[in-house]
Amino acid sequence: MSLFPRTRAEIAPGAVHVPDWLSLEEQRELVAACREWSKPPAGLRATRMPNGSVMSVRSVCLGWHWTPYRYSRTTEDGSPVKPFPDRLGVLGRRATGDSGYAPDIALVNYYDADARMGMHQDRDERSLEPVVSLSLGDSCVFRFGNTENRNRPWTDVELCSGDLFVFGGPSRLAFHGVTRTIPGTSPEIGLRAGGRLNITLRVSGME
């Protein structure tokens, strides 16, 4: 529980945080699904950056596979990417309130206690439809910045298990990142080793 009110908040124009958006049952189902999606082939892996460093976050992609800085239909080992599941499209439409929202990419990120994600833009999609972000497991500090650069101004938002964050419109290309996770804060949703999962839904704009 938080000492601060956890209510729906517009963090920036087009960027909305909705606490406790998923029920515990939905969170458990999504954790179980993430476990399946993480299995090889085309399973959970650490992304290698062009400078040779390896991201601390491990991830698995559905629909389109992301490597910096492009999408493809195959993973680094040549396996076809897993299909984008219909159920995530349904969640995306519920999240945006837009019956025409048709995401075809899901990026599932797993953060252990030491993982972080530096400030970046989600700009490898050809569409500027909103990004829908779902958080599961341990809470994190999500830093939501501006569209100009990775520096201030930004707002730090605590994302807890079950929270929804949508960024679109004038915030679609805002810089954002995860400065830390907060171990030991997860409800009982089947993440036995702890950590945090984040699922982002995106529209590729590609055929």
Ligand SMILES: O=C(O)CCC(=O)C(=O)O
């Ligand atoms: O983990 C998060 O909340 C954000 C993930 C993210 O920004 C991304 O995958 O591009």
Ligand SMILES: [Fe+2]
């Ligand atoms: Fe991102």
